[in-house]
Amino acid sequence: MDRTMSFGHQLEILRGLETYGYQVAHYLLQEDDLALDAVKLALLEVSAKEDFFKEEILSQRAEWRRTVMRHAIQLKQKWLIAKQKNPILN
Structure with a gap:
């Protein structure tokens, strides 16, 4: 019998991974806001x-680690492209 996991249990799993995801993203990006955005996107995906x-x-x-890393790299690429187009961004 294959039962669907409750939303509450899924949420508990995601909360347990959230801090780890932020640590991974922040290590790669060295930027709080981008790391948070990467984790948000990864949470939505998984x-x-x-x-x-x-x-x-x-x-x-x-x-989870692969998903967070992929989103972190994509966000960094977008940020670098935007910065290249507009050097005022910091």
Whole structure:
């Protein structure tokens, strides 16, 4: 019998990963606001994947780390492009 995990339990899992995701993003970006944005985007992405919540914790953490890293790099690229177009940005 395959039961869908409750929203509360999914939220608990995501909250448990949130700090770790911020640490990863901040390490890569060295920028608080970009790190927060990367974590927000990663939370939205993984929360939409039902299979994510069925994985074992080590698999979840690995996928979470990859997702946060991808979003952090994408945000940094966008920021660098915007900065190149407008050198006043800092």
